[in-house]
Amino acid sequence: MDERALHRLIGTIIDPERLADDCAVIPCGDLLAVASTDMLHETTDFPAGMTDWQVGWMAVAVTLSDIASMGATPGEVLLAVGLDRPERLFDIMEGARDCCAAFGAEIVGGDLDAHRELTIVSTGLGTVAPEHLVxxxxxxxxxxxxxxxxxxxxxxxxxxxxxxxxxxxxxxxxxxxxxxxxxxxxxxxxxxxxxxxxxxxxxxxxxxxxxxxxxxxxxxxxxxxxxxxxxxxxxxxxxxxxxxxxxxxxxxxxxxxxxxxxxxxxxxxxxxxxxxxxxxxxxxxxxx
Missing domain, CATH: 3.90.650.10 (PurM-like C-terminal domain)
Incomplete structure (x- = not known):
């Protein structure tokens, strides 16, 4: 079974239309908010040889890419870091901050926990005018x-x-x-x-x-x-x-x-x- 098959399973529990895009779409005054969450693991998502700065950069980049695909402007990012070694955190957060700064977003919060394998969940929010949503x-x-x-x-x-x-x-x-x-x-x-x-x-x-x-x-x-x-x-x-x-x-x-x-x-x-x-x-x- 692959992840697309599991998406179809989720679509029997919540409205499958909610699963059809890279981001969720939420009414927000005169605009629409878009929201995306990505989970990345050391062994499956971070290639060998990456620096911790690059790990942080990539964790944000994957989420900003989802926001971009909706025609939206990125705004806020939250990071949940399951950390295997505490000395890695500073460089990871610097990389995440620098990616946000490069593309007009900002880290505004998140969570921190101890994990055996480095795991990062990035959640991104953006906005777009309804007529420009794709x-x-x-x-x-x-x-x-x-x-x-x-x-x-x-x-x-x-x-x-x-x-x-x-x-x-x-x-x-x-x-x-x-x-x-x-x-x-x-x-x-x-x-x-x-x-x-x-x-x-x-x-x-x-x-x-x-x-x-x-x-x-x-x-x-x-x-x-x-x-x-x-x-x-x-x-x-x-x-x-x-x-x-x-x-x-x-x-x-x-x-x-x-x-x-x-x-x-x-x-x-x-x-x-x-x-x-x-x-x-x-x-x-x-x-x-």
């Missing part, structure tokens, strides 16, 4: 599919291409790009931290149309042989780019490096170069 559901006929930047760089670093270590260890959430895309009128959006192929299937699950991608148009990680780079771009996790659908007329989008990689199609299927694209990427799984 959800995963909303794909329209004649839309194109686009991404904000190179894909597969984090996975390339894990495969030994050290020129991409910074993309792996200090990911950059596309906060400014998400806000611009929301105002520009994109129809659907999500972040692709679990890989492009899996993200396209996630979009498919909540829309009544499908997607046809041309792999020759994928922005690939530099310095990697083309066939391997294409595989990493399709299936590699750890990227913090945005995947979105939009009417062709809004391109080019000032302030956003956007790469059109395909188009929306009537059939509810995900195709790459005309063939079904495997639903594969980064998934937490449980055996048994």
């Amino acid at each position: 959800r995963r559901r909303g794909v329209r006929p004649n839309d194109v599919i686009a991404v904000t930047g190179p894909l597969g760089e984090a996975q390339a670093a894990l495969a030994g291409y050290d020129r991409h270590r910074k993309e792996l260890l200090e990911p950059q959430p596309r906060v400014a790009e998400g806000e611009v895309l929301g105002r520009a009128g994109v129809s659907a959006m999500m972040d692709i931290s679990d890989g492009l192929a899996l993200s396209l299937h996630d979009l498919l699950a909540v829309n009544d149309r499908g997607f046809a991608v041309e792999t020759a148009r994928l922005p690939l990680p530099a310095g990697v042989p083309e066939d391997e780079a294409r595989e990493l771009a399709l299936y590699g996790g750890g990227d913090f780019e945005l995947l979105f659908s939009a009417p062709p007329a809004i391109f080019p989008i000032p302030g956003v490096e956007a790469h059109i990689i395909g188009k929306v199609i009537p059939e509810r299927v995900v195709l790459a170069d005309g063939k079904p694209l495997e639903r594969r990427g980064y998934l937490h799984e449980w055996s048994g």
Whole structure:
């Protein structure tokens, strides 16, 4: 069983519409508040060789990326740190603070506990005008599919291409790009931290149309042989780019490096170069 199957189980207990996006959406006066929570563990989420400063940075970056995917402006972050060794806390908190400062957020509280394995839960809050909110559901006929930047760089670093270590260890959430895309009128959006192929299937699950991608148009990680780079771009996790659908007329989008990689199609299927694209990427799984 994987985490998507467990999401469906949760959807039998609470409104499944609440699970359809990267963030929860909450009325907040004339605006909408968005909220996201991410849990990260040392053994599964923090690559070997990370400094504690980078651990703190990443813990915040994953949550800000979710907020960006809604077209929202980040505001407050809370951190719950399950700490294995107390001497690690200062550098972790400095990294978290610096990531917040870089993207316009602020740490306002959290919790601290003792754990055998370092575990960090980051909760982020943001706001967005209702007319600029972007959800995963909303794909329209004649839309194109686009991404904000190179894909597969984090996975390339894990495969030994050290020129991409910074993309792996200090990911950059596309906060400014998400806000611009929301105002520009994109129809659907999500972040692709679990890989492009899996993200396209996630979009498919909540829309009544499908997607046809041309792999020759994928922005690939530099310095990697083309066939391997294409595989990493399709299936590699750890990227913090945005995947979105939009009417062709809004391109080019000032302030956003956007790469059109395909188009929306009537059939509810995900195709790459005309063939079904495997639903594969980064998934937490449980055996048994």
